[in-house]
Amino acid sequence: MVAKKKFLFGLKADRQIDGDKMNREFSDRVMAEGGEGAAIAACMQCGTCSGGCTNIDRMDMSPRTLILMVQRGEWEKVLKSNSLWLCTTCYICTSRCPRGVRPADVIEAVKAIAIRQGIENDSTRFNQIFVELVQKRGILFEPELMQKYGGLQAMLEQAKLGIQLTLKGKMSPFPAKIKNPKKFNEALEKAGKQ
């Protein structure tokens, strides 16, 4: 058997940005999600994004690889990667990328696609509850977020801090809300389903 050709003119073949390996379908979807992930095709695989990434040590796929996988349309790999949920949206990658690729925005768009595809874990659950609660009143009520996400256990763990905050006048037992939460909620509910 002939060994698979790994290098081509000094470039690792699997890192080459060769047109025929690109699969626009996924990139297009990421772009359609919105934001500024539009420069995916410009990635030259330099790895600068990975070099500065906050959580790269814990990620199963570096931001650089993730961009490559998006370029190639490797859906399953991207959607299954824990990198999506370890990314803190800290924009270090985006600030450093020499090609204007905006990996943080790409990851943000992929997260939204993953949630719509039904991927579930602690992070997707937290993110969805967060959005749901903001939609409900327009203003976040943190104790409710803790209760919905972590149940009684989380409430108990946070009880001491909660009491301290209440005593300092920094937490009200009653949630605040905007003037017309119903309309706010309906408009966003619809937008989120599209």
Add this chain to the structure above:
Amino acid sequence: MKYSYYPGCSLHTTAKEFDISTKVVMEELGIELKELEDWSCCGGSVAAGVSHDVGMAMAARNVALAQKQNLDLLASCSGCYNKSARAAKALENETEKDRINTILSKMGISVSDYNIRVRNVVDVLVNDLDISSRIKKPLTGLKVACYYGCLLTRPADITGWDSPVIPMSMDKLAQACGAEVVDFRSKTKCCGGPILVSKQEVAFELTKKLLDEAKSLDADCIVLACPLCATNLELRQPDIEKKYNVSYNLPVLYITEIIGLALGIKPGKLGINKHIVSPKSVLAKLGI
């Protein structure tokens, strides 16, 4: 100068001292703040990762309300500032503007053509005002570690008024107040705020590194402008101490609080008594 002031969810709750000190300091410096009427949550770092349009609409709603008041929007919270500035930029793009408008119109709000600027309180304090001539009580002898985190200065095309990699604005402000600024290498490293709940261990580890460095530099306190960073660095400090069996006892103050002190404003008026990690050691060092 007059601004439409956007406090956001945190400044009305866990970061009340940031709200109080922003108002007092701005008033002292002759800046008028008019709270944005009927403001809503900006969606934080989470909403756009659930749906881009929902995240953008949440943040753009406040920008649209500020447009109605014909005033630039001023936010103290780095997160609210960043997301609002991002929305304001998106509104300059026709496609995005249409998408956002469709959602906001269902709320009975419309985006106008009146472009406003979104500013952060640190930007205004360092670039528009001259606090050095107003210092009454220099913070002589106080060693501070200025922590910028992520959203105050990144990404540069949304913020643009300070370096995304080596920002200096808070260092300059603290120096103008007479404090000694330590060389805090981790000042733009992420504290893990957005994953604090879903990946607590990771967030604690990231925050611990920041506390360790500030402590090793012998800083008397950390100074910052983000309530989410403060949640990690201050409110969760006891949890981190317990988990790693260490002791920091490191006060965390908002930049507006230390400026207020230097302007000669009484700590009580700045809300300094509202901290969970007591800033008594800081006040003692200043002889207040």
